[in-house]
Amino acid sequence: MQEPSRPGGPDSILLAEPRGFCAGVDRAIDIVERALEKFGAPIYVRHEIVHNTFVVNDLKSKGAIFIEDLAEVPPGSTLVFSAHGVSKAVQEEAAQRGFHVFDATCPLVSKVHIEVAKLAREGYEFIMIGHKGHPEVEGTMGQVDHGIHLVEDVADVATVQPAQSERLAVVTQTTLSVDDAAEIMAAVRARFPSIRQPKQQDICYATQNRQDAVKMLAREVDVVIVVGSPTSSNSNRLAELARKLGVESYMVDTAQELRAEWLEGKARVGLTAGASAPELLVQEVIARVKALGAVSVRKMDGIVETVKFPLPKGLKL
Known part of the structure; x- marks a missing residue:
C-alpha cells in the first residue's frame, strides 16, 4: 500500500553519477x-x-x-x-x-600487493594508511612477514617507529576517503620527507569518482541517501563525506530501511550507492522516495566509467 505523501516531504530525486558497482x-x-x-x-x-x-x-x-x-x-x-x-x-x-x-x-588491490612484495625484496619497510581489521588491509599487510606499520589517522603517524627511514614506502587501502587519506599522507611526508610514494595513488578510480560525485551532489540537495551495507568501507565514506559538507546523510542496505522522517522538510533528495551496491537496490529506494511524494528523478552529469577487468583463466567463456 502506498504511503500518503507528507506535507513538506520530498519532491525531487537527484541521482549521483557514477554510483554503484565498479x-x-x-x-x-x-x-x-x-x-x-x-x-x-x-x-x-x-x-x-x-x-x-x-x-x-x-x-x-x-x-x-x-x-x-x-x-x-x-x-x-x-x-x-x-x-x-x-x-x-x-x-x-x-x-x-x-x-x-x-x-x-x-586488480587494483593486487597492484598494491605486487608493489609491496617488490619493495620488500629491496629491503623496504612500509607505512599503510587504512582501517584496522578491514580484510583488504589484512590482505595487504599479510604480503610481508614484518615491517609494515598501519596508521588510521594523523595522530597515529607520530607514533610509528620503523626500524629505519632510508628505505620506507607508503601504501593505502583503496577505499578510503580521498580527502582523509591526503591529510594523513601529508603528515607521513612531513615526518618522513624521503618516503617513497606510489607512482599512482592507491585509492581506486571508482572510490575517487563516487566521492567526487557526492561533492557535486551535496551542493544541490537537502539530504543524501547512500545505498550500501554497514560493512562497506567505500559506502561509509560517501555518507561521511556528505555530512562533512554540511548535508544530512543516511546509509541504507535496502529501501525498507529508509525512514520517512529523514525526508521531512527535505524537498531535494540526493541518492548514490557504494561500489558494492547493485542498481536494483537504488531503483527500489527511488520507488520508496516517490511513494513519499517525490515526482521527478534526474541524473547528474558525471564521469562514464568504461573500465573492465578480465576474468581468470578457466572461467572465460
Missing part, C-alpha cells in the same frame, strides 16, 4: 557465478565476496558458501578469494589443502 565488484561477482555454472554448487568463498548483504544472500541462494576459515572447506573443493584480497599465508594454506582456487581480488 569493475572490480562486477568481476568478483561474475567469478562466483561462472564458477557455480561451470563446477556446480557448492562453491566456497573466503569472506564476503563484496561487502553487500543483498549480493551475498543472492549468491548463497545460488549455491555459494561463505567461510572465514579454510578448515571449513572440504578437500578438493573450488574456492574463491574475495575482492578484498588475502594474505600470503591464506594463499599458501589454500595451495596446501589442494583447493581449486579462483582469485577474485580486485
Whole structure:
C-alpha cells in the first residue's frame, strides 16, 4: 500500500553519477557465478565476496558458501578469494589443502600487493594508511612477514617507529576517503620527507569518482541517501563525506530501511550507492522516495566509467 505523501516531504530525486558497482565488484561477482555454472554448487568463498548483504544472500541462494576459515572447506573443493584480497599465508594454506582456487581480488588491490612484495625484496619497510581489521588491509599487510606499520589517522603517524627511514614506502587501502587519506599522507611526508610514494595513488578510480560525485551532489540537495551495507568501507565514506559538507546523510542496505522522517522538510533528495551496491537496490529506494511524494528523478552529469577487468583463466567463456 502506498504511503500518503507528507506535507513538506520530498519532491525531487537527484541521482549521483557514477554510483554503484565498479569493475572490480562486477568481476568478483561474475567469478562466483561462472564458477557455480561451470563446477556446480557448492562453491566456497573466503569472506564476503563484496561487502553487500543483498549480493551475498543472492549468491548463497545460488549455491555459494561463505567461510572465514579454510578448515571449513572440504578437500578438493573450488574456492574463491574475495575482492578484498588475502594474505600470503591464506594463499599458501589454500595451495596446501589442494583447493581449486579462483582469485577474485580486485586488480587494483593486487597492484598494491605486487608493489609491496617488490619493495620488500629491496629491503623496504612500509607505512599503510587504512582501517584496522578491514580484510583488504589484512590482505595487504599479510604480503610481508614484518615491517609494515598501519596508521588510521594523523595522530597515529607520530607514533610509528620503523626500524629505519632510508628505505620506507607508503601504501593505502583503496577505499578510503580521498580527502582523509591526503591529510594523513601529508603528515607521513612531513615526518618522513624521503618516503617513497606510489607512482599512482592507491585509492581506486571508482572510490575517487563516487566521492567526487557526492561533492557535486551535496551542493544541490537537502539530504543524501547512500545505498550500501554497514560493512562497506567505500559506502561509509560517501555518507561521511556528505555530512562533512554540511548535508544530512543516511546509509541504507535496502529501501525498507529508509525512514520517512529523514525526508521531512527535505524537498531535494540526493541518492548514490557504494561500489558494492547493485542498481536494483537504488531503483527500489527511488520507488520508496516517490511513494513519499517525490515526482521527478534526474541524473547528474558525471564521469562514464568504461573500465573492465578480465576474468581468470578457466572461467572465460
